[in-house]
Amino acid sequence: MTENASPNERAADDAQTFDRLFQQVYLTYHRRDGKRSALPGASRAVLTHLSMSGPLSVGELAEHLDRAQSVASDIVTGLERKGLLERRADPADRRRTFVWLTDAGLDVLRDDASVLALPLLASALERMPAVRRAELLATMRALVDASYLSEVPHTEGERP
Structure with missing residues (x-):
């Protein structure tokens, strides 16, 4: 890179550098604890x-999932048995029942979404000075805030 490089050229070079570093971070800190989730796709959905x-309600859930109400009810019943969902009476209409996540369900969903080995990452962050950790997190937030999803090129069939 020359000193006379345009801001676009510098940004492109920085993007390549970030890409290489991101790959190294991912390879260093990705989860290695086996299958990320024991949840079938429909349960995760x-x-x-x-x-x-x-x-x-189970009916509203079935409509969203484009499944028969009996299928949605079976999924809900299975998740309820595992302690991940609970049924609650609608305060406005006691004949109607809502389905909602339990704390365990929220935990499973959060864990399922995590791609990094958090204890390994926390251990590395502990070895960094607090100021550097704060800078790292602020920079990551700034990068996310700078994104414009509508401007990101994507391939046919891929959602922006």
Whole structure:
């Protein structure tokens, strides 16, 4: 890189450097504890949708998942047996029941989404001065804040 490089050229070079460093970070700190989730896809879809929508009836959940109500009910019953969901009466209409995540369900969903070995990462962060950790996190937030998803090129069939 020359001193006369344009800001776009410097940004492109920095992007390549970041890409290499990101790969190294991922390879160093990715989870190695086996299969990330024992959740079948349909169960994950139910937990994820509920975490974003809030409590729903089984019928509303079935409609969102484009499944028969009996299928959605079976999924909910299985997750309820595992302690990941609970049914609650609608305070406005006692005949209606909502399905909602338990604390254990939220924990499973959070753990399922995590791709990094958090204890390994925490151990490395402990060895960094607090000021450097704060700088790292602030820089990561700034990078995320600087993104414009609508401007990110994507391939056909991939969601932006």
